[in-house]
Amino acid sequence: MYMYHVLVVDDEVYTVKGLQAGVQWDKFDISSVHTAHSAKQARAVFEAHPVDLLICDIEMHQESGLDLLEWIRRYYPSTEAVFLTCHSEFSYAQRAIQLHALDYLLKPVKYEALEEVMKRALEKIKESKRLLQVLESHRSKALAISNGEVGGMPSVTVVEKAKQFIDEHIGQQDLSRVDIANSVFLHPDHLTRVFKKETGMSxxxxxxxxxxxxxxxxxxxxxxxxxxxxxxxxxxxxSYFSNIFKKHTDMNPINYRRNAQSHSPTG
Structure with a gap:
């Protein structure tokens, strides 16, 4: 039996504690309920643990829940998401739909209503995983035959092929973990583990x-x-690109270009 992993994100600590205590988690096949109080903390959880279901506040300091889900859709597209919010604004609901959020609940959240949404989410996740497992099983036969192997492709070859696929498709805005995993005929979770083991990097x-x-x-x-x-x-x-770029280089793209071109041989 597959056990699910949930992440609850809200910058209001008492809201997180309330959900931890109020939701009947033991009604579901949930093995872990992680918590975070910012989008930054949430990304760290995603890097360290599998997350099947995100339950997240929309209005948070610095980065909103919508910003977080945009990042999740890029790197962890199979994660289901449920939003919580104090305001019933159409723009929020519209963006949540665009990012394929499963549902949108108003605070204060009724735990029974959230449990009903969770039930739908986990059933959807279960079906998606079942289909992926069937697909992976078929592709892993095909792969062994094409390589003339019984045991399948060595993990180092998988990683190299994944890297090659990334290099060839780096410009795709929607390039996801699923796309990369499909290119080497592996389940996304398995590729993630193999990749981290071989490279030391997620x-x-x-x-x-x-x-x-x-x-x-x-x-x-x-x-x-x-x-x-x-x-x-x-x-x-x-804006998101500029923020990520500055975070990793300590310069925004404009200043990086000026600095780099002023020091280049042709500058």
Missing amino acids: LSNYLQVKRLELAKELLTHSEMPISDIALTVGYSNL
Whole structure:
């Protein structure tokens, strides 16, 4: 039996504690309920643990729940999401739908209502995992035959092929963990474990590093507008790209370009 993993995110500590105490988690096949009080903490949980279901507040300091789900959809698209909010605003609901959130509940949340939504979410996750397992099983036969192997492809080859696929598709805005896993005929969770074991780096971090490396090359050796560079390396949101770039280089893209080109031989 598969046991599910849940992440509850809210910058109000008492709300998180209330959900921990009020929801009857033991009614479901849930093995862990992780908690976070910011989008940053939530991303750290995703990097360290599997997360099947996200229960998240929309209005949080610095980054909203919608910002968090946009990141999740990029790197962990199979995670189901349920939003909580104090305000019934159409713009929130519209964006939540665009990001394929399962549902949208108003605070104060009735625990029974949340449990009903959770039941639907976990049933959907269960069916998705069943289909993926069937698909993986069929592809892993096919793979052994094509390679002339009985035991399947060595993990190091899987990682190298995954890296090659990333290099060839780095500019795709919707390039996801599922896409990469499909390219090497593995379940996304299995590829994530193999990739981390072989490289010491999570798959999502590696993908981000490769995007930023390409961005640096384009900033240094081309005159492409920064908005076009963001799109070329897979970021549709220029502000998000700029924030990620500055976080990793301590410079925004404009200053990085000026600095890099002033020190280049042709500058």
